[in-house]
Every structure is written in structure tokens, then in C-alpha cells.
Amino acid sequence: MINLQPYSSPRYFLILLLGLLPIMIGLYHGKRFRVYETIFSLVFLVLTFGGDHWQQGVALIIYIAYQFILTLAYVHYRKTRNQTGVFVGAVLLAILPLTVVKFTPFLAGGKITLGFLGISYLTFKTVQVVMEVRDGTIKDFDWKLYLHFLLFFPTISSGPIDRYRRFKKDYETIPDRSAYLEDLEKAVHYLFLGFFYKFILGYLFGTLWLPSLQHWALMQRHAFGGLGLSWALLGYMYDYSMYLFFDFAGYSLFAIAISYFMGIKTPPNFNKPFAAGNIKEFWNRWHMTLSFWFRDFIFMRFTFWFMKKRWIKNRIRISQIAYLVNFLIMGFWHGLTWYYIVYGLFHACAIIINDIWLRYKKKHQAQIPSNKFTKGFSVFLTFNVVCFSFLIFSGILDKLWFM
Incomplete structure (x- = not known):
């Protein structure tokens, strides 16, 4: 059986x-053609998770x-009751x-590995549906569409993470010809931009330069000691940051492009994150x-729950x-290693x-200058803080300090 990793080879894109x-x-x-789309998606899921990956x-x-x-059980329960304990469960x-x-x-000890490619993103989709059913924002739950939403193969391996209601609107609305032609134009643009990011810049920063820089960093650590x-x-640090962005952004662009070909406007994942002027703006641009x-x-x-319990009255402390x-959970989600957890806390x-x-700054606007230089410095500072993270x-650093 043919085994294909998503967006990894010319053969995959051709098929x-x-x-x-x-x-x-x-x-x-x-x-x-809903029946064909279902069969088409199932075929690609088999190609991705069959063969050696059975x-x-x-x-x-x-x-x-x-x-x-x-999810079906909770949707059925929610029609008549809404107990918090059942929702939390x-x-x-x-x-x-x-x-x-x-x-x-x-x-x-690393000897047993369970799961499959994309389990995190499917879990986020499921939790989102359960929470929005509880909130009442999802009123018309369609189990067939829910399965299609979960198994939408362009995004199953690495996102972006769509929302059920947004996906449902696109899936049930067929664009007119002019609108679809615009979608196709965007899809082609995203596809070629993804090729440039993933297979040219990602290769340059990741395959050509990164191993050499890691080798020299380790060599200098052994030669000169200290903290490395x-x-x-x-x-x-800078090379890895560029590789991380272009590799992941490339994958995301592929998923978005294929989604647009299928009439689904999957939301973007990146919006010039290294142009952010502060760390909060960065997170509004990175892996959005x-x-x-x-x-x-x-x-x-969590904020609403803390305010409701009134354990702390100061809203700033609650936030x-x-x-x-929020970021500690994100760190644990990446993996159970100290550097992922420290990354989240950082x-x-x-x-x-x-x-x-x-x-x-808001209280002392008159004393603090705001001009092109200060804005440029903010971008520079944010970029370096992010690269260090x-x-x-x-x-x-685990290899430099503990090996």
C-alpha cells in the first residue's frame, strides 16, 4: 500500500x-459532490494512516x-439539562x-508510543464543540457534518484549527462562480507561497544551516565550557526561529490552499508574526x-470562573x-520536558x-515618546525575545547543559 506523509512529496501533491x-x-x-468528497477524504486518510502506519x-x-x-451523548443530554459537573466530566x-x-x-520511558498524527488538533476541535454546545452557541448539531469536520483531511495532521460553526457555514454554502474563482486564485497563491516557505526557505534554514550551527554550538561548549x-x-537561535516559522507556515499554507480548492475557507495561521510590536501582538499573529x-x-x-468564585477581587491579578x-498548559501540551514547560512559563x-x-505607558503618555524609532525598537525587542523563547x-540548551 502507498504510504504518503501529508504535503511531503511531489507525488502527494500530484495525487x-x-x-x-x-x-x-x-x-x-x-x-x-458530498459523496465524492467523503470518499476522496477517506482515501487520503487511508493513504496517510494505512500501510506502515496502520x-x-x-x-x-x-x-x-x-x-x-x-459528543453525541453530551448533545443529547444538553437538550434537557445543563449541570456543570456533567459538562466538566x-x-x-x-x-x-x-x-x-x-x-x-x-x-x-519512551518505549511505548500511542496516538496518531494530528490527535491534538482533533482534540481541540472536539473540546470546542462540547463547550459551544454547552454555551448554546451550537444549536443545530449535525452528526454527519461533525464527522466531516473532524476528518477534514487537509487540516487533520497539523491544523489550522477550524471552528465547527464556521466550517458548517462554508460547507453548506456553495459560492457562486465568480466567488469560487477568487477562492481558486487565493488557493494557487497559498500553494506556491507554501512551496517557497517549506521547500526553499525551510530547506535553507533547516536542512542546510541548522545542523552545522548546532554542531558548532556543541563544539564550542565542549571547547570553552561555561554555559555554552x-x-x-x-x-x-535566529536560524531555528526562521526554520520553525517557514516550515510550519508552509504546512499551514498547504492546508489552507487545499481547503480553498474544496470551497472551505480555513482560517490563516500566521500573519507576519515577526513584525509584532509586543509579545501579546505576537500571539495574535503566530499560530493564530x-x-x-x-x-x-x-x-x-479560567478568568470568568475565577471572577465568579471571587477568590481574588483584583482583575489584573486574575488575568x-x-x-x-494558559501558557503552562500550552507548554505541557508540547511535551513533558523541562524546556517546553519553561517555554510556556517564559x-x-x-x-x-x-x-x-x-x-x-497609558498613565504616562506625555512622558513616553512614540515615534518611528520607538516602534522600530519595540519590533526589534519583541523579535529577539521571541527568538530566545x-x-x-x-x-x-538541554544538550548543552546536561549532556
Whole structure:
């Protein structure tokens, strides 16, 4: 059986574009071939999770069955009742498979690996649906559409993380010919930009330069001792940051492009993040669907819950605690290693400091200059703070300090 990693080879794109042709022709003529789209998606899921990856395929089937039964049960329950304990239980059960997948390698010493590619993004979708059903914002739940939403193959491996109501609107609305032609134009643009990001810039920063910079950083650490700080490590920091962006942004652009070909306007994941003037603005530009998901379903709900309990009356303190919780969970989600957790705490502290500065700046507007130089310096400072956080995230400090 052919085994294809999403967006990894010319063969994948060739098969993908051939399979998309009937869908594109149908949408051009104002029709959505739902049965063909379902078969088409299932074929690509088999190609992704079949063959040598059959264990992942089995895990995906079990996971989808579990989440489908759980969500359907909660939707049925929510029609007549709305007890908080049941809602919390449903959310905890929804994140249980992801928790097991994250903790099993740690507890088993790395010898056992469960799960499948994209389990995190599917979990975020499921939790979002359960929460919005509870809030009443999802009133018309369609189980067939829910399955299509979960298994929408362009985004299943690495996002972006769509929302059920937004996806439902696109899926049920067939664009007119002129609007679809505009979507196709955007899709082609995103596709070629993704090729440039992933296979040219990502290759340049990741494959050509990054291993050499890591080698020299490790060599200088062994030669000169200390904390391992060196010009090679500084170069590694900037190079890894560029690689992380172009590689992931490239994947995201591929997913968005294929979605647009299929008449689904999957939201963007990046918006010039390194042009951000402060750390909060950075998170409004970087991996946006993830950061907005954490904002809406962790930060905001934790803040509301804390205010409702009235354990702390100061709203500033509540938001600071919420930032710590939000980014600490994000750190744990990346993995159970110290550098992922420190990465999360680093960003929480950075945002807290940034909020303190913005409040101070607002009170002393007359004394604090605002011009092209200060704005440029803000971008420069934010860029370097972010790059340093990515240095932590990369794990190279673990090799420099503990090997």
C-alpha cells in the first residue's frame, strides 16, 4: 500500500490535485459532490494512516468512535439539562485520549508510543464543540457534518484549527462562480507561497544551516565550557526561529490552499508574526488558530470562573494567573520536558511584564515618546525575545547543559 506523509512529496501533491479536480469542477458549476468528497477524504486518510502506519490508523478509528459517542451523548443530554459537573466530566473525557498519549511515553520511558498524527488538533476541535454546545452557541448539531469536520483531511495532521460553526457555514454554502474563482486564485497563491516557505526557505534554514550551527554550538561548549553561550548558539537561535516559522507556515499554507480548492475557507495561521510590536501582538499573529483557541477556551473561561468564585477581587491579578495557567498548559501540551514547560512559563511572564508596561505607558503618555524609532525598537525587542523563547523550545540548551 502507498504510504504518503501529508504535503511531503511531489507525488502527494500530484495525487491530491488529481483527486481534487471533480470537486473543483462541481463547485465551479455550483454543486458540491458530498459523496465524492467523503470518499476522496477517506482515501487520503487511508493513504496517510494505512500501510506502515496502520497502528496510527487503528488509533484514529478508535479515537473518532470514542469522541463521536461522547459528543453525541453530551448533545443529547444538553437538550434537557445543563449541570456543570456533567459538562466538566465531558470535557475531561474529551481530553483523556490526548492526556494518555502525552503521558504514556514519559511513564514508559519512551518505549511505548500511542496516538496518531494530528490527535491534538482533533482534540481541540472536539473540546470546542462540547463547550459551544454547552454555551448554546451550537444549536443545530449535525452528526454527519461533525464527522466531516473532524476528518477534514487537509487540516487533520497539523491544523489550522477550524471552528465547527464556521466550517458548517462554508460547507453548506456553495459560492457562486465568480466567488469560487477568487477562492481558486487565493488557493494557487497559498500553494506556491507554501512551496517557497517549506521547500526553499525551510530547506535553507533547516536542512542546510541548522545542523552545522548546532554542531558548532556543541563544539564550542565542549571547547570553552561555561554555559555554552557562543556566537554559534546565537546564530542557531535566529536560524531555528526562521526554520520553525517557514516550515510550519508552509504546512499551514498547504492546508489552507487545499481547503480553498474544496470551497472551505480555513482560517490563516500566521500573519507576519515577526513584525509584532509586543509579545501579546505576537500571539495574535503566530499560530493564530491555536492561540485563539487557548484564549477562548482556557484563558477566558479560567478568568470568568475565577471572577465568579471571587477568590481574588483584583482583575489584573486574575488575568496574570490566567496567563500562567494558559501558557503552562500550552507548554505541557508540547511535551513533558523541562524546556517546553519553561517555554510556556517564559511567554506567560513576558505577557505579564508587557501588560504592566502597557498600563504604565497609558498613565504616562506625555512622558513616553512614540515615534518611528520607538516602534522600530519595540519590533526589534519583541523579535529577539521571541527568538530566545524558541531557543529554549528547540531543546538545544538541554544538550548543552546536561549532556
